[in-house]
Amino acid sequence: MNGLAEATAGLGYGLASALVPVVNAEAYAVIAGRHGGHALVVVLALALGQTAGKLLLFESARRGTGWLGRWFPRRSRSGRAAARAARWAGPIRRWLSRRRTGLPTVFVSAAVGIPPLAVVSFAAGTAGLRRWEFAGACLAGRGIRFAVLALPAMLAF
DSSP states (O other), X not given: OOXXXXXXXXXXXXXXXXXXXXXXXXXXXXXXXXXXXXXXHHHHHHHHHHHHHHHHHHHHHHHOSHHHHHHSOOOOOOHHHHHHHHHHHHHHHHHHTSHHHHXXXXXXHHHHOSSOHHHHHHHHHHHTOOHHHHHHHHHHHHHHHHHHHHHHHHHHO
């Protein structure tokens, strides 16, 4: 495949993995690194796709579930699942509402995965974080994460 086709595939895969939990962008980054060539382009495309998908989650939380809820109907949650979600989302939302802790939290979540970026995306949308700040921190963190995963595979082959 040429660079443009690989970048387009990486962008689509990143977007899909941001919205569908079983689609694994990290594995895609490692595989892209094994094939060398345009691995850094694929890493950037994956990060852009993931950021676009997380921005969808961010905006759905900011605006309520109205427009996104039509595409993805809500599942009823059991009491345990709702309690687990509240246990994560509440403290993260409070943490994200503070200027000095919000952006580092998004960045660390995007780069390390703890706390889960999907939860942080929803919480950041409800906490009033600016869209462009969220996108920048998310893109930087995801870019670093995917580069760290792809680089050893690139150097090994």
